[in-house]
Amino acid sequence: MNPQTITQLPIPTYFEPEGVGKVWRVPYQERAAQASDWAKKYNIKPAVEDRTRICLLLVDVQNTFCIPGFELFVSGQSGTGAVDDNRRLCEFIYRNLDAISAIAPTLDTHTAMQIFHPVFWVNEAEEHPIPAATNITPADIKQGIWKVNPDVAYSLGREYSALQNHALHxxxxxxxxGKYPLTVWPYHSMLGGIGHALVSAVEEAVFFHCIARSSQTEFQIKGNNPLTENYSVLSPEVLEDANGRPIAQKNRRLIQQLLDFDAVIIAGQAKSHCVGWTIDDLLTAIQQTNLSLTQKVYLLEDCTSPVVIPGVVDYTQQADAAFKRFAAAGMHIVKSTESIIQKVKNE
Incomplete structure (x- = not known):
């Protein structure tokens, strides 16, 4: 492809960077009219006309992870990680509105009775584990330190003995x-709750893109299976029960969709968990297909942060090691301020 110069678009005047860390209602009708005018003003064509098709995969950019004071705010080492990441992410979307063909936001989606939430487990004193500070290992279950809460079996439609066997398995x-040990997390991304929603500023940018480019936003639900974690949008942590029967499936449809794009740009939260494992699963799919496809994957390193809970856990080292491995495999580690679209279209 011949080199070409890509001119970035301006950022709409309604965008308020200081509002990225807050929750508010997006004025859809007003933004829709502005997006249509924006497309006319800057000659932005419908995505169907794109010669180079680019997908922006946004992993779990939800209030529960991205708004200070919410359940699992991803602070990173700076203390303001996800807020800063999303400010840069919104600016990236607006500046490259005419080049991003599709946006696929994932939505971590939970109810209370899931294997990683406190109510699922009890000890001999009928106490639930302390969230974020408790990992449950095979030895913990064998020694009776933690067992499945008998009271959840009925609601999950399972016999208690089968549920306990599944927990050990x-x-x-x-x-x-080689997965992370089972961490008991605070209740988060609760279906129907405010924490489940996209960050308002990001939702606004994504909606603006949808209207301006006539490109339906491809929302991806994940994490609602009560018997497995689902850090990656492409695959749950465990696929089969103790008897070899499937409990969940890989998202093969999304995997194929991503591989069909000319480029995939990935951002979101958290770098050490849902972002990292999603990229890892995408890399596995690529390795099983054509290793050269790694060249089409771009990781926005300044739009993602690791899980850091001061005095409890710090996954920075694991996240950085994973990104080094992804780069070694051929993926591009980039910043949102770089001429990423230029690189994609000139390759």
């Missing part, structure tokens, strides 16, 4: 396949 599978 589950944590063993995590250990055997």
């Amino acid at each position: 589950y944590v063993q599978q995590l250990s055997q396949h």
Whole structure:
């Protein structure tokens, strides 16, 4: 492809950077009219006309992870990680509105009775584990330190003994396949709750893109299976129960959709967990197809942060190591301020 110069668009005047860390209602009708006018003013064509098709995959850019004071705010080491990431992300979307063909936001989606939430577990004193500070290992279950809460079996439609067997099998599978140990997290991304929603400023930018480019936003639901974690949007942590029967499936449709694009740009939260494992699963799919496809993947490193809970856990090292591995495999580690679209279209 011949080199070409890509001119970035301006940022709409309604965008308020200081509002990225807050929750508010997006004025859809007003933004729709502005997006249509914006497309006419800057000669922005419908996405269907794109010769180079670019997908922006946004992993779990939700209030629960991105707004200070919410359940699992991803602070990173700076203390303001996700807020700063999303400010840059919004600016990236607006500046490259005419080049991004499709936006696919993932939505971590939970109810209370799931294997990683406190109510699922009890100890001998009938106490639930302390969230974020408790990892459950095979030894914990074998020794009776933690067991499945008998009271959740009915609501999940399972016999208690089968559920307890699954719990042991589950944590063993995590250990055997090099996954993070089962962490009991605070209740988060609760379906129907404010935490489940996209960050308002990001939702606004995504909606603006949808109207300006006539490109339906491709929302991806993940994480609603009560018997497995689902950090990656492409695959749950464990696929089969103790008897080899499937409990969940890979998102093969999305995997194929991503591989069909000319480029995939990835951002979101958290770098150490849902972003990292999504990229890892995409890399696995690429390795099973054509390793050269790694060249079409771009990771917005300044639009993602690792999980850091001061005095409890810090996953910065694991996140950085994973990104180095992704780069070594051929993926591009970039910043949102770089001429990424220029690079994509000139390759």
